[in-house]
Amino acid sequence: VKAHNLNKQAVQSYINNATIEGDATHNHNIHQVDVAFLGESIIEEMDGRWMGNTNHDGQLGVIRSIFERNFKRQSSGVEGISLGIAG
Numbered sequence: 001v002k003a004h005n006l007n008k009q010a011v012q013s014y015i016n017n018a019t020i021e022g023d024a025t026h027n028h029n030i031h032q033v034d035v036a037f038l039g040e041s042i043i044e045e046m047d048g049r050w051m052g053n054t055n056h057d058g059q060l061g062v063i064r065s066i067f068e069r070n071f072k073r074q075s076s077g078v079e080g081i082s083l084g085i086a087g
Contacts, residue, residue: 003044003085010047010081024065035071035080043084051086 014032037043041050047063048056056064071080 003049003087004052005085006047006049006052007085010083016083032079033081034073034078037080037082037084039084041084041086043082044086046082046084049084049086 037046044050045060045063046067048054048060050060055061065084067080069075071078073079
């Protein structure tokens with residue numbers, strides 16, 4: 001249940017923080033998520049979590065940093081979200 005609630009919070013955060021570029025004479029581009037990863041333990045680990053518990057130290061921290069390097073807009077141009085539940 002904890003991991004599920006954290007996933008819901010992550011999705012809501014993207015919805016609440018969507019930014020829109022453009023004005024009345026230009027197209028509007030909504031910047032949100034480009035790719036969503038759904039799955040079990042390996043996907044949850046991509047967010048630095050295991051069984052709903054956050055741990056950015058050790059191996060989970062390494063996995064999270066690799067995910068952020070490849071799937072965060074500021075470093076790769078692609079915005080990704082990992083929505084996994086180990087179990």
